[in-house]
Structure formats: structure tokens, C-alpha cells
Amino acid sequence: xxxxxxxxxxxxxxxxxxxxxxxxxxxxxxxxxxxxxxxxxxxxxxxxxxxxxxxxxxxxxxxxxxxxxxxxxxxxxxxxxxxxxxxxxxxxxxxxxxxxxxxxxxxxxxxxxxxxxxxxxxxxxxxxxxxxxxxxxxxxxxxxxxxxxxxxxxxxxxxxxxxxxxxxxxxxxxxxxxxxxxxxxxxxxxxxxxxxxxxxxxxxxxxxxxxxxxxxx
Numbered sequence: 698x699x700x701x702x703x704x705x706x707x708x709x710x711x712x713x714x715x716x717x718x719x720x721x722x723x724x725x726x727x728x729x730x731x732x733x734x735x736x737x738x739x740x741x742x743x744x745x746x747x748x749x750x751x752x753x754x755x756x757x758x759x760x761x762x763x764x765x766x767x768x769x770x771x772x773x774x775x776x777x778x779x780x781x782x783x784x785x786x787x788x789x790x791x792x793x794x795x796x797x798x799x800x801x802x803x804x805x806x807x808x809x810x811x812x813x814x815x816x817x818x819x820x821x822x823x824x825x826x827x828x829x830x831x832x833x834x835x836x837x838x839x840x841x842x843x844x845x846x847x848x849x850x851x852x853x854x855x856x857x858x859x860x861x862x863x864x865x866x867x868x869x870x871x872x873x874x875x876x877x878x879x880x881x882x883x884x885x886x887x888x889x890x891x892x893x894x895x896x897x898x899x900x901x902x903x904x905x906x907x908x909x910x911x912x913x914x
Contacts, residue, residue, distance in 0.1 A: 754849065
């Protein structure tokens, strides 16, 4: 059984997830956001040690806490999909420059591709490419727990934005249909913003990619 805690960073209500086996002290930190002190305080309070830092994609609100996490836990590898690795150190591509900030993350320690399987902190995660919101976006599927760490792909009743420089609605729709909607309906999606949802709920009700939008399954 997994414990998954969300730490919400302002100003974009971005979800950072702390994922661990119930009762364990080793954990994963997924998408450290713009308020890293909140994340570090949570880890200290609960006496947790990050075994790895995972980024679903390279947009600034999901990588802003990487530097603070790596400084405090230098042994924890920073892991991101190969296609978004360049965003970590490019303020234009990670979108921070558009907000007047030149945000730079440490470079990745490990790049992952479609089909990779990670064994971290006693948790097995399958990597699936899910472009469209960001060209190198990945999701992490934990089959044993029926969990998807989904970043900005599929939200409760919505989807990730596709109006950024490398966004593509068609690619996002196809990724959701092919990589997420093919999972059993009881799988829970933990998105980068907003509350969790299930695959079944989004197939039935999502107005952008579900049955209301013509999805046949």
C-alpha cells in the first residue's frame, strides 16, 4: 500500500507528491514546485528521505524545487523524460523567462524513455511518454497500486494546456487515449494541478477527451 501526500505550491496550485510505501521512511518526490521549503519541512517533520526526485516534465512550476531538493539530498538522482531534459536548464523553454524569472534546475542525473521500469524506494514505476502539454512529458504508472503520477496531462474534468510553444492538442488527446485510457478504470490519476480522479471518471465525463468528446474506447 502506498502513502501519497500532496504539497501545493503557489501561485499555480501545483501539486508536489511525496510517495512512499506505507510505514517506510524512503520516499519519492515528484515535481518539486515553487515553494520547496514546504516540501523540505514535510520531509523533516515525517523523517523521510528522498530516494529520487522525479519530474513529469520540464515546466518551471514542476521543477522549481529541484535545486533545493538536490542541495539537501544530493544522493537522490533527478530523473526526467529524455525529451524534456533540456528544459531544466533553459529558462525560455521551461517558461520561467516569460514570467521575468530565469529559473534553472540542476541537470538530470538520469533520463528515461517510453517503457522504462524504475525500481525506487520499493516502488516499481513504468514510464510512458505522454506528449502534448510538453513535448517530452512522461507519466509514471505504478501498476501494483493502480496509480498514475500524471503531471499536466489529464485533470479532473480537464486536460493540460496545449498553447505553449511545443504543445499539441492532437498529441495530448492521443496520449491520453493510448497511454491512460487503456488502463483499468479504477486506476487513480494524481495530476499536477487539482484533485485526483480516476480513469473511469474521465472516460465517462471528460469534455475534452472522454465520451462527451466522442471517445469510443
